[in-house]
Amino acid sequence: MSSDQPPLNLNGHALLPKRSDVMIFVEPDEDPFVTGLHWRCATCDESPRFVLRDGTVDVQEPCAYPMGITTEITLDVPSGKLIVTDDLRDVYNVDFDAGASYNTDLGQAQVVQAMAAIGCAFGPVGDSSPNLYRDGENSYFIASPLYDDNDVPSLPESKCLAEIFTELRAYSIADFEDWKAKGGTPGSKLLGEYTVVDVAPGTYKFTLHVGERGFDKFDFDTERVFTHIERVAPLPSS
Template sequence: MKIESVNLPVKEAKGHLFVNNEAQVYVVDGETFPAGFPFGGCQICGQHPSYQVMGDAAHVQEPCPHPDGITTTITLSVPSGKLLVSDDLRPVYNWPDDSPLHYNSVLGRARAIESMAAIGCAYGPASDRSLGLYRTDPDRYIIATPWIDFDNDETPSIPEDTLLADMCTDVWAYSIADYEHWILKGGDPETLDQGDTIVNVTPGTYRFIHHSGERGFDLDVDETVIFAHVEQIA
């Protein structure tokens, strides 16, 4: 018996997003059988949908529940008027490690954002590139990576005087919390370092709209990449 494992192109994905848009199949003595999608399934919903092999391509049977990706919106209460901006506020804030959703999927990361917001932390996945909190208008901000054209003009695409906090991206994420709330939950100011910044804002409730889970979100563009919009709503 001869068994081979090969990948076929996905001709009909029904909204799912797969690495290289390929499905894995087994070829047993010349007959083709579905095997599964490699690398964690759909990058949006995390599912491994069933598919039919028709000719030299795979046709997905179940549609993705989030074909346009996910825009995750949360709120953060900041009664102290002080935002603690950091790359990592663990162990004071951390989501439970019992979610059945894989963090490598957009849906899994959206659930992590929501879980952190529920305990008082505006968390967001990021990349390993430079990241900052910038003021765009009174009580309005963006969390973004500026674009710099090093070949022609090294001026960042976002005015440098609007930068309120640089964010280290060693853990490919950022965390923002009300400074006094962080202390009440056990945070020790003596543990803060140069990678942590306290930003004064108008006390109130802030809405964070996270864009990194949206389909088409692209880091490799010659423009500012906005991970989240932030604004005071109450």
């Protein structure tokens, strides 16, 4: 921030684009309101209202999600088989523009929840090409490892179950038999590369971290764990 600009108190918001060196333009002293700030919050998608008070530019209303958003959804996997890829919109599709802007954490969380409601665990992860790893008997995680100078990954390759090539900038996971029953066709040119992973049948919870404050899915210099997955219930008795 320029030294001749007043301090900026965002009151929990993170402006789009995500940056701290914003330029502040202040109206004459008799007008306490600030002009020149037209960004929306990268978390809640609101347009903050700025006021000059005691030499500081304050956002009047706090962000509803000052710590960002952790998104949790569940996915039923009765077949015990997961189809893992980046894009399953051949079968599972929602309007990405129905709610808050998809460029914000809230908009992405809304899409994740809408996709889960129709049977797809979806998660925006940028152009990260992450992998699905086993983390325990019935737990997994989606992450991009960090590679050393010898191209050795920070995560064990022996636990890698699937590679996800993120042309859609996301992962998409569903019950393999549910996907086929709804019209999915293995080998379809629309599908792209995918992996079928065997898991214990049951209900799985996906905890997506990309909306949390401070998480940078574009930081290729660190190991990034995007999502934790765990089975939270077996199949109900028939």
